[in-house]
Amino acid sequence: MDAKINWGIVGPGNIATKFVENLKLFNDANIMGVASRSLAKAQEFSKLHHIPHAFGSYGELFSNDAVDVVYIATPHRFHKELAIQAMEAGKHVLCEKPLGVNRKEVEQLVESARKNNVFLMEALWSRFNPSIRAAKQHIDEGMIGEITYLNADFAFYALDRDEQSRLFNPELASGSLLDIGIYPIFLAYLLLGKPDDIHAVSSFHPNGTELQTSMIFTYPKSQAVLFSGFTCNSQMKAGIFGTDGELYIHPRWHQAQEFSVVKNGKEELYKHPLQGNGLFYEIEEVHKCLKEHKTESSLWTHQNSLDLVDLLDTVRRKSGIVFPFE
Numbered sequence: 001m002d003a004k005i006n007w008g009i010v011g012p013g014n015i016a017t018k019f020v021e022n023l024k025l026f027n028d029a030n031i032m033g034v035a036s037r038s039l040a041k042a043q044e045f046s047k048l049h050h051i052p053h054a055f056g057s058y059g060e061l062f063s064n065d066a067v068d069v070v071y072i073a074t075p076h077r078f079h080k081e082l083a084i085q086a087m088e089a090g091k092h093v094l095c096e097k098p099l100g101v102n103r104k105e106v107e108q109l110v111e112s113a114r115k116n117n118v119f120l121m122e123a124l125w126s127r128f129n130p131s132i133r134a135a136k137q138h139i140d141e142g143m144i145g146e147i148t149y150l151n152a153d154f155a156f157y158a159l160d161r162d163e164q165s166r167l168f169n170p171e172l173a174s175g176s177l178l179d180i181g182i183y184p185i186f187l188a189y190l191l192l193g194k195p196d197d198i199h200a201v202s203s204f205h206p207n208g209t210e211l212q213t214s215m216i217f218t219y220p221k222s223q224a225v226l227f228s229g230f231t232c233n234s235q236m237k238a239g240i241f242g243t244d245g246e247l248y249i250h251p252r253w254h255q256a257q258e259f260s261v262v263k264n265g266k267e268e269l270y271k272h273p274l275q276g277n278g279l280f281y282e283i284e285e286v287h288k289c290l291k292e293h294k295t296e297s298s299l300w301t302h303q304n305s306l307d308l309v310d311l312l313d314t315v316r317r318k319s320g321i322v323f324p325f326e
């Protein structure tokens with residue numbers, strides 16, 4: 001790999017815009033091309049962000065020799081198909097979360113990465129957030145003793161959104177769980193591992209979209225109480241409670257800039273200001289892995305993505321979340 005890493009952007013929507021703003025912070029990144037289903041839209045995005053190549057189909061970007069790694073930023077439903085097309089064309093892939101909509105899709109993705117000997121990572125940006133990394137290290141070193149209770153949520157009011165949007169269109173794998181519930185589930189998994197049992201209850205829009213989900217994950221010595229929803233705003237302060245103290249990841253916890261630890265009646269603040277808007281750190285990890293010729297990150301492995309989708313699948317089974325295309 002050259003000193004510069006050549007990126008291609010697939011699906012120039014909301015998150016792709018933020019991603020490109022972060023890519024521009026890297027001296028060793030070239031944004032080579034952007035692909036949309038519409039050439040005019042790709043050209044508009046390329047002009048706005050000074051990207052040399054604009055493609056009117058995703059396939060043209062995948063077959064362009066100048067591109068090393070693609071960022072897939074389409075609605076969930078298309079992640080698997082597009083990431084596999086890219087890997088079959090020999091591209092490394094950073095794919096938005098969730099990597100696939102179910103276990104079978106994530107298995108196929110991991111298999112394709114192995115077969116094509118390319119790098120694949122789920123863009124689970126919170127895993128690379130400096131506050132979350134430092135909090136995990138402190139917890140693993142025993143700062144708050146043994147965790148007995150964890151509380152995390154992710155909710156924003158979205159009931160006024162368009163029913164055709166990816167949040168509310170069942171054909172695009174709509175609902176809060178895969179979009180934002182994935183974050184509290186990730187935090188419980190990161191700090192407590194896979195639970196022994198899961199309880200979950202959801203409520204639904206008349207079109208079948210899951211609107212909010214409450215979950216309890218049980219472990220031998222602890223419980224995690226988790227929530228996601230489009231029905232209200234939540235404060236998004238995550239609490240991790242142990243036998244020797246408490247650790248609070250401050251709002252919005254999934255993109256935190258600080259956390260605090262309360263022990264023996266004293267509170268200590270740990271600040272980790274973000275560079276860029278927070279997506280910076282997953283890009284840094286991709287660059288590091290590509291320069292080391294790795295096919296997966298050791299911070300968020302293929303097995304981690306498989307475990308995470310297993311948890312999502314179990315919650316869906318317990319609470320009755322189904323998609324029409326499965």
Ligand SMILES: NC(=O)c1ccc[n+]([C@@H]2O[C@H](COP(=O)([O-])OP(=O)(O)OC[C@H]3O[C@@H](n4cnc5c(N)ncnc54)[C@H](OP(=O)(O)O)[C@@H]3O)[C@@H](O)[C@H]2O)c1
Nearest residue numbers: 011012013014015016036037041073074075076096097166
């Ligand atoms: N990491 C984060 O913080 C974060 C935040 C938001 C979203 N995400 C993830 O990123 C992905 C995209 O989210 P987003 O909010 O950016 O989505 P979005 O703006 O609604 O859509 C992104 C792009 O997907 C393309 N697309 C391809 N097929 C489509 C279809 N059938 N319907 C609609 N769009 C289609 C469109 O680009 P063209 O038509 O130009 O090809 C569209 O601009 C999701 O999987 C989501 O979970 C991550």
